[in-house]
Amino acid sequence: MLLWLVFDLVLIGAIVWLAWAALAARDGFEMIVLFMVLGLFVALAWVRLQAPDVALAEAAVGSGITGALLLKTWRHRRGRAAGDAAADARPSRALGFGVMGLVTVLTGMLAAVLVLIPRPAPSLAETVFANLAVSGVDNPVTAVLLNFRAYDTLLEVVVLFAVVVVVWLLGDAEADRRAPRLGSIFFGFARLVLPVMVLIAGYLLWLGGFAPGGAFQAGAVLGAVGIVLLLGRLYTPTAADRLPARLVFGLGTVGFAGAGLATLALGNAFLGYPPEAAKTWILVIEAMLTVSIAATLAGLFFGAAPSGRPTRESDR
Amino acid sequence: MIWSDPSTMTPEIMTWDLPSLVVILPLLAAVAAFLLPSAAVGIGLGATALVGAASSALAARLLASGPEISHLGGWTVPLGIALRVDGFAALMLVTTAGIGMLVGLAASRSFAAKGATEAPAEERQRLFFWPLWLLLLAGLNALYLSSDVFNIYISLEILGLSAVGLAVLSGKAAALRAGLTYLFAGLLGSLLFLLGVDYLYAATGRVDLASLGAIDEMTPALSMALVLMLAGLAIKTALFPLHFWLPAAHSNATAPASALLSALVVKGSLYVALRLWVDVFAPTAGLGTLIGLLGAGAIVWGSIQAMRVDRLKLLVAYSTVAQIGLICLVFALTDEIGGETAWQGAVYLILAHAAAKSAMFLAVGRIAEHLGHDSLERLHREPLRPGMAQVAFALAAVSLIGLPPSAGFLGKWLLLEGAMRADAWLWVGVMVLGTMLSVAYLMRPISGFLRFDRVEGPVIMPSRLDAADLWPLGLAVVAIAMGLLAATPLSLLAVGSPFVVPEVVP
Amino acid sequence: MSTALLYSFGGILLIGVALHRLVLTTDLLRRVVALNVFAAGIASLLIAAAYRGPEAAADPVPHAFVLTGIVVLVSTTAAALALIRRLDDLERSVDHDT
Structure with a gap:
């Protein structure tokens, strides 16, 4: 018990110190790296608090993808003292x-x-566990996200879609074409790691039905694959990719809302799946969400509507 | 706005899950408008009209058979999420679709395709306005119907993000800077709201409004949650002194975007605050007085700024700050005798301000197009003969000031009556002061419009009948007419009113 | 003192640190990070509230809230960063013109 107390105190101390250090860092790069480490420590704390699902998402999205977005912006603004405390008015x-x-x-x-x-304090936990058997999944978090409170999740996917619209409105693909390229070691690394990451994503999606994991974690990992592809210029979107990109971004919203309309057509409540087939409904929706979330996260990292013609391998 | 007669509706429509549809329809249309940019205008206008029809049918159904609840997923609360429609929600749904339709028609004119001469920035505006507006509509409708605090948080985020998109639509640096401040302010507001949701769940284990409303005792945790949520909403509503983001964001956007932002977006968070205040929590007198005082501060500060600024759009934006303050006086009055009357007045002021302010921003956009600037000082020296746009501005001003028979008059009158019945003479005084101040600052541009002949030289005649002037004029007429045709809206508002017990007059 | 309460205090401290820096900084990127730390504090409070001891299964509802919150936050962050990059491009081109 005492050992746990020491562990808890050290972990919480480290988290608070990291937050302070990140926000007080003089250098923008240092700030972002410390923030990413903070995300990993927070995820560790959540594992300790028996929240492995959320810890996975925090590590992948809160730390990883947010960090990648911050680093991209930091590099974009380099030379203008972005994020440097020196530039801060004292x-x-x-x-x-x-x-x-x-x-x-x-x-x-x-x-x-x-x-x-x-x-x-009172909670909804007992109600969730009592209804878990009829939810179609065994993982209670997935049951809440895709069945009991599926409408929340639908609106959350809409938030992702809204951001893609805003980012396409603002982004300038040309500005990024001028960015430096990564070295050859990176490509070896990417060829090795990417297939593994795709496998992990599929595994997480499948796992979500009964163990920690699910569409968001899988989407985040798959999104990270996309980011690595974009970073290494292993895949450079062009103007021709706009329509497919739009389709995949919209897939989450349309698929989920379409499922809702289908349930209405069946005579059920909105998003009220037929109980005997709930498992299938949830799995299909989750698969669509995974693909759409992954593409959206990668699209947010790309940061603009793609433009320009395809470039040949020899041009690189 | 069209009020359908329930007897003419087919039996199918009577059984449709309209509450879900008014959220889902604009969502699907937003995706479609993003997928098919060439058809975006048609999709946008068609979907808005369809949502308007569904909202009116829902309102008619409410008038016939009372409030409705849709249990989403078939799960009852507290496990699931319910969409709840009462008169207040239905009134907001219909108004939002109606105003959105008129602003959308104006936008389809001002963002029309120009072929080869079109600049990339213009093309972006034309393509992105529609998905953003439809997302905004979905977010607002979700907000009106939500009866769950966590669900309200997500709806607020949809609203906030699409609003930021509209605010930066022009792509100009000033708009982007204002949009970024707006985004930061909105995010801080959402996070404070979410922190309040944290405390609610930690203390009660519930997030649905029905369960929360059934709790009588205000524990410290509940008070903390209420204060945090209201603080977050106050930032989003731009209640003084948290209005710092509004003037720049609203005055630097393009006219249709400004119209939507001031008419509808700030009202979304105000609606939630009012609902939490009246439906859910037992109002605490001290907190209500504090919000009332902030409202009074907003009236004075917003009006003084509106009298000082030189840009017409900025004047209209500061007038929003003052008007929000006026509506927020209701928080000090709901607990008193006459609370229901004051509440009706505040709701009516929300509707009146929505119509009048959208008319005003569209009119200002037209006037600025004519003149090539929106400087007030120069306006006084412009030989421009007032046209339809100026008439629309003046009519909207009539409603904002609260002259009879406008909707603004009715709202202000009900609010005043509520205050007088509560013997709250301080708030009566504040309202009278606010009215005088609004006359003062709104006369600045109007006198400028009328002085066109003081300058020597030829008078510029605006083209007599331009279709683009019809939409602001239409909105201004709505702002007046809702005062004359108030019977239906007021009886709709009474459906499922939170003030169930008839008041006892001493 | 219970484990949940301990971690709740950690979350509150994160909120304090974040708010302090949020108000004082003028740098846009730092403001984005501060808001993210603020959100991590709020999420920690929810996760701590869901913890019901080492034996019992935790309350899944706050977990779902936090998962949703994480996705919403990364979205808003992406929008803010896109705005910052765009503004930067515009300011740069103005610098070049003058």
């Missing part, structure tokens, strides 16, 4: 102390109120 001493005071009061109140909550 706040006056009084302002610094004032903000510190306010934040201390706020966190103090948050902590005090939390302690006052009587325990054990």
